[in-house]
Amino acid sequence: MIPFSPPRIDDATVKAVEEALRSGWITTGPRTKEFERRLAAYCGVERVIALNSWTNACELVLRWYGIGPGDEVIVPAYTYCATANIVMHVGAKPVLVDVLDDFTMDPDLLRKAISQRTKCIIPVDIGGLPAHIQDVMRIAEEATPLFTPKVNLRVDGTNPQMRLGRALVLADAAHSFGAKVAGLPVGAQADITGFSFHAVKNLTTAEGGALAFHLPPPFEHEQLYRFFNTMSLHGQNKDALAKTKPGAWRYDVEFPGYKCNMTDLQAAIGLVELERYDKETLPRRKAICNRYDQAFANDERFVAPTLKDADRESSYHLYMLRVNLATEEQRDAIIAAISDRGVSVNVHFIPLPMLSFYKGQGYRMEDHPNTYRHYSREISLPVYHDLSDEQVATVISTVVEAVVEVMGA
Numbered sequence: 001m002i003p004f005s006p007p008r009i010d011d012a013t014v015k016a017v018e019e020a021l022r023s024g025w026i027t028t029g030p031r032t033k034e035f036e037r038r039l040a041a042y043c044g045v046e047r048v049i050a051l052n053s054w055t056n057a058c059e060l061v062l063r064w065y066g067i068g069p070g071d072e073v074i075v076p077a078y079t080y081c082a083t084a085n086i087v088m089h090v091g092a093k094p095v096l097v098d099v100l101d102d103f104t105m106d107p108d109l110l111r112k113a114i115s116q117r118t119k120c121i122i123p124v125d126i127g128g129l130p131a132h133i134q135d136v137m138r139i140a141e142e143a144t145p146l147f148t149p150k151v152n153l154r155v156d157g158t159n160p161q162m163r164l165g166r167a168l169v170l171a172d173a174a175h176s177f178g179a180k181v182a183g184l185p186v187g188a189q190a191d192i193t194g195f196s197f198h199a200v201k202n203l204t205t206a207e208g209g210a211l212a213f214h215l216p217p218p219f220e221h222e223q224l225y226r227f228f229n230t231m232s233l234h235g236q237n238k239d240a241l242a243k244t245k246p247g248a249w250r251y252d253v254e255f256p257g258y259k260c261n262m263t264d265l266q267a268a269i270g271l272v273e274l275e276r277y278d279k280e281t282l283p284r285r286k287a288i289c290n291r292y293d294q295a296f297a298n299d300e301r302f303v304a305p306t307l308k309d310a311d312r313e314s315s316y317h318l319y320m321l322r323v324n325l326a327t328e329e330q331r332d333a334i335i336a337a338i339s340d341r342g343v344s345v346n347v348h349f350i351p352l353p354m355l356s357f358y359k360g361q362g363y364r365m366e367d368h369p370n371t372y373r374h375y376s377r378e379i380s381l382p383v384y385h386d387l388s389d390e391q392v393a394t395v396i397s398t399v400v401e402a403v404v405e406v407m408g409a
């Protein structure tokens, strides 16, 4: 049996978590702060905050930007539900746009979808390939005349909508930590970038997420960090570590905030993962994806994913293979045949309009034909550090056999 995406847990991980446990400090503390500093250095930004998931981190962003009922947030139809669910959580409306053949948000359709109600755009770096973020930033700026900020908003003592004066670009980089745009790591392109460190991700903390701040002046990243830190701790102006200082017991609550901080146990895992990310994780994932490319990219029965082009390089999180000419039923039958042979594969993702909730909200798959076309043929193959070369060869031969069995050639 070849699993799809087990985390890399070895002695280094276990030792780091044990040290954190024995240190006597298990919630947010020195390891989380160190993890944040190292993430910021990696991404080339001044400040990163580590929180307990992409979902909660990015929901805080929408709340900080004052997004709510009557507002629209543009997301691709092709994404995991979390991208749109956070928009529902704050009472705003997700506006779906179709994707390009590389699975990322179509910039032309984005331009057409922007309205006076658009407060935020969330491009998604599916599978680890960055969306066309420079186009998205340009489109957001060009649409400035349409932007209608809320006048009475005061969130962090300021009105962030008046300050930015345009739709916020929040990058969904749940898959793309370590991917590159114009040679630079993802994190320093969008206004704010959200990462996920969920168990299956390239870099994991079991569960976790982070925000990299890259807002233009007059936003101050230190002040943003402090505000989000407070927001992630009930609006309490002192965190647990600050309160341990002798005599420092008194605190205030500035607003009814949320509870989504990262613990030092999670950060201990993250620090080990980050230390070996460029040296071991990315090169191994890249080698596996390149091996898949050798097998599939020149075979007309398949469509290989874009891993690299002139501007972008993937984090090699997923290898999203497509079976040319397969219907959705045939794709499902191919997956069943692959599974029968002991290989776990997956589908990323069931498009939002096909999920009961979003269908019930009136979203229709017919409005996003490219999303359906790619989803219906898609099969994600195993990619992870500990997958051996022999296992990669087994995956390749198994996929080919299953395709021959179902498609007959």
Ligand SMILES: Cc1ncc(COP(=O)(O)O)c(C=O)c1O
Residues within 6 Å of the ligand: 052, 053, 054, 055, 056, 079, 080, 082, 083, 124, 172, 174, 175, 195, 196, 197, 198, 208, 209
């Ligand atoms: C594209 C995308 N966005 C957001 C998320 C949510 O991340 P988290 O589980 O850290 O909240 C995921 C999780 O798999 C995802 O795939």
